[in-house]
Amino acid sequence: MSQLQRAAIPDRLNSPLARGLKSWEAMLLVVAIGVFILNSFASPYFLNAWNLSDATFNFTEKAMIAFAMAMLIVAGDIDLSVASIIALASTAMGVATTFGLGTPELVAIGLLVGLACGAFNGALVAGMGLPSIVVTIGTMSLFRGISYIVLGDQAFNQYPPGFAYFGQGYVWWVISFEFALFAVAAVAFWVLLQRTNFGRAVYVIGNNPTAAQFSGIRVARVRFILFLLTGLMSGVAAICLTSRLGATRPSIAYGWELEVVTMVVLGGVSILGGSGTMLGVVLAAFVLGMVTFGFGLLNVPGIVMSIFVGLLLIGVIAVPRMIRMIAKRG
Amino acid sequence: MIRILSSREALLGAVILVMIAGISLRFPGFIAPDNLAGVFNDTSPLMLLALGQMVVILTKCIDLSVAATLALCGMVAALLNGMGVPLPLVIAAAIGLGAVLGAINGILVWKLGIPPIVVTLGTMTIFRGIIFLISEGRWVNAHQMSDGFKGLPRGEFLGLPVMSWITIAVIAGFVVLIRQTALGRSFFAVGGNAHAAVYTGINVGRTQFIAFTISGALAGLVGYLWVARYAVAYVDIASGFELDVVAACVIGGIAIAGGYGTVAGAVLGALFLGVIKNALPVIGISPFWQMAISGSAIVLAVVLNARRGRVQGRLILKSAERA
Numbered sequence: 001m002s003q004l005q006r007a008a009i010p011d012r013l014n015s016p017l018a019r020g021l022k023s024w025e026a027m028l029l030v031v032a033i034g035v036f037i038l039n040s041f042a043s044p045y046f047l048n049a050w051n052l053s054d055a056t057f058n059f060t061e062k063a064m065i066a067f068a069m070a071m072l073i074v075a076g077d078i079d080l081s082v083a084s085i086i087a088l089a090s091t092a093m094g095v096a097t098t099f100g101l102g103t104p105e106l107v108a109i110g111l112l113v114g115l116a117c118g119a120f121n122g123a124l125v126a127g128m129g130l131p132s133i134v135v136t137i138g139t140m141s142l143f144r145g146i147s148y149i150v151l152g153d154q155a156f157n158q159y160p161p162g163f164a165y166f167g168q169g170y171v172w173w174v175i176s177f178e179f180a181l182f183a184v185a186a187v188a189f190w191v192l193l194q195r196t197n198f199g200r201a202v203y204v205i206g207n208n209p210t211a212a213q214f215s216g217i218r219v220a221r222v223r224f225i226l227f228l229l230t231g232l233m234s235g236v237a238a239i240c241l242t243s244r245l246g247a248t249r250p251s252i253a254y255g256w257e258l259e260v261v262t263m264v265v266l267g268g269v270s271i272l273g274g275s276g277t278m279l280g281v282v283l284a285a286f287v288l289g290m291v292t293f294g295f296g297l298l299n300v301p302g303i304v305m306s307i308f309v310g311l312l313l314i315g316v317i318a319v320p321r322m323i324r325m326i327a328k329r330g
Numbered sequence: 331m332i333r334i335l336s337s338r339e340a341l342l343g344a345v346i347l348v349m350i351a352g353i354s355l356r357f358p359g360f361i362a363p364d365n366l367a368g369v370f371n372d373t374s375p376l377m378l379l380a381l382g383q384m385v386v387i388l389t390k391c392i393d394l395s396v397a398a399t400l401a402l403c404g405m406v407a408a409l410l411n412g413m414g415v416p417l418p419l420v421i422a423a424a425i426g427l428g429a430v431l432g433a434i435n436g437i438l439v440w441k442l443g444i445p446p447i448v449v450t451l452g453t454m455t456i457f458r459g460i461i462f463l464i465s466e467g468r469w470v471n472a473h474q475m476s477d478g479f480k481g482l483p484r485g486e487f488l489g490l491p492v493m494s495w496i497t498i499a500v501i502a503g504f505v506v507l508i509r510q511t512a513l514g515r516s517f518f519a520v521g522g523n524a525h526a527a528v529y530t531g532i533n534v535g536r537t538q539f540i541a542f543t544i545s546g547a548l549a550g551l552v553g554y555l556w557v558a559r560y561a562v563a564y565v566d567i568a569s570g571f572e573l574d575v576v577a578a579c580v581i582g583g584i585a586i587a588g589g590y591g592t593v594a595g596a597v598l599g600a601l602f603l604g605v606i607k608n609a610l611p612v613i614g615i616s617p618f619w620q621m622a623i624s625g626s627a628i629v630l631a632v633v634l635n636a637r638r639g640r641v642q643g644r645l646i647l648k649s650a651e652r653a
Contacts, residue, residue, distance in 0.1 A: 145619070145621030145624070311456060314438065
């Protein structure tokens with residue numbers, strides 16, 4: 001995002017609503033609890049430990065990408081190719097099964113493909129200084145396109161039995177492997193963004209890349225690492241999702257980039273960069289996951305849910321601005 | 331200045347000609363006038379949408395909702411036709427609805443200052459969802475459409491289908507709009523340097539709003555043409571087409587940072603993709619390659635565009651200020 005746009009659209013943190021933003025996470029928490037209570041009224045089957053455990057699958061994979069995406073967006077970039085990275089990583093793992101490779105090799109391949117895709121995006125955006133939106137729109141088409149070339153209308157579904165653990169296994173009682181991974185990733189990314197020098201550098205870059213450069217931050221390197229991280233987390237999500245579904249089609253995770261970005265924005269991360277917290281993203285993941293699950297309990301079709309996701313994405317940014325506009329006038 | 335401009339589009343034109351020549355060396359049928367006219371006609375929707383997208387990108391915005399707008403307007407056109415509404419009204423309704431949907435994007439960007447990418451990413455899914463709601467997930471098939479409705483885009487006039495003529499007329503209209511009108515120049519001014527544009531008395535937000543409205547209206551028109559030509563309307567028509575549209579613009583040398591681009595660039599960028607799409611089955615490559623090729627073309631074009639850098643953007647602005 002350029003300086004110009006930033007000047008035209010003031011950052012939320014610098015606004016009189018700064019105090020309001022501090023309670024953004026609190027508001028999300030209230031919404032999450034509200035949705036939870038509504039859901040428990042919506043269906044008598046909701047308040048069941050196993051049922052709640054199932055509900056977490058609605059957001060764990062997307063949230064793992066959202067953590068990395070949040071850092072990327074805080075730094076002022078965006079990656080629209082994440083869902084396509086899942087497709088490519090999943091396809092690569094599927095190809096590997098045809099060579100009879102075992103579970104550890106599959107996991108390594110999934111992670112490496114994710115990293116490679118992230119490195120490709122990062123090299124183009126951070127290395128060559130190209131705009132991240134267009135680059136990742138291009139790679140979004142390119143990565144999934146490669147999956148289509150490899151798979152066409154076919155599917156891979158011969159995954160080794162041990163591979164199913166990542167998406168279907170349980171660590172302890174109702175705590176699924178995915179949920180445990182989600183929790184570990186949430187803590188790790190919180191530490192990385194809000195408790196390390198690297199995290200501070202990310203905020204500085206998002207607020208003013210030029211100033212960051214002059215204050216001795218290696219801007220290009222940090223941005224490259226962020227794309228690597230996003231690619232890596234997409235690879236992790238690809239492993240979990242492929243394992244959970246037990247099959248790979250080129251249309252896997254179609255449209256997820258929207259839901260991941262929505263999750264990040266709903267979490268209070270400014271789309272213009274420079275502000276946001278990991279706690280907000282975690283809470284937003286819960287809210288979106290619970291809402292989706294609640295709609296599912298009410299038999300609302302997926303496409304109607306996507307209307308809601310779209311409205312949420314716009315509403316979350318629009319409503320505070322409208323309130324501010326009205327407050328200014330009044 | 332003119333030399334640089336013409337060389338950019340000339341290069342793309344040359345690449346397209348070389349591609350056509352290369353294909354026709356092995357498959358002479360490809361270069362037959364009928365086939366080339368078919369390629370042009372086939373690429374018409376992409377060219378129309380690329381022109382709309384161009385004015386949006388010129389003002390430093392992006393419209394990812396074009397394909398969803400197209401699909402929604404196409405569905406509404408098909409449903410209205412099913413209710414027996416006369417054809418001119420159906421077409422007017424499709425264009426009008428497209429303009430309204432574009433205006434919604436524009437208002438959100440203008441009045442609320444929400445980044446265009448967020449707005450259109452959101453409206454993209456909202457519009458698709460609305461198609462599902464109004465159609466209840468059902469398809470509108472050929473036998474449910476009147477003959478006049480289906481026939482108009484295919485009707486021949488002076489050897490070319492009406493759809494091609496509409497495209498040619500819109501291209502001509504855009505050349506006039508971009509080169510001869512104050513509005514056309516203000517698109518460049520807004521994208522090139524928004525602060526300078528404000529000082530010259532241009533309302534930046536309003537110009538972006540108009541750009542979105544134009545893009546939406548064109549998507550509405552294409553929505554009717556698309557549904558009528560393929561004689562089917564359902565939730566997922568033109569799914570993912572917004573990427574092709576952005577690709578056409580980027581390949582055509584329209585700077586994603588705004589302020590630089592030509593009508594010829596948008597048209598040639600679309601034709602480039604259209605020729606590839608039509609050539610793939612001819613030279614025996616699976617259509618599954620299409621997506622990866624568009625993707626590589628976008629990435630390559632961004633890399634090539636970046637080499638021109640900002641210098642030319644400033645030159646354009648200077649010439650715009652002089653005018």
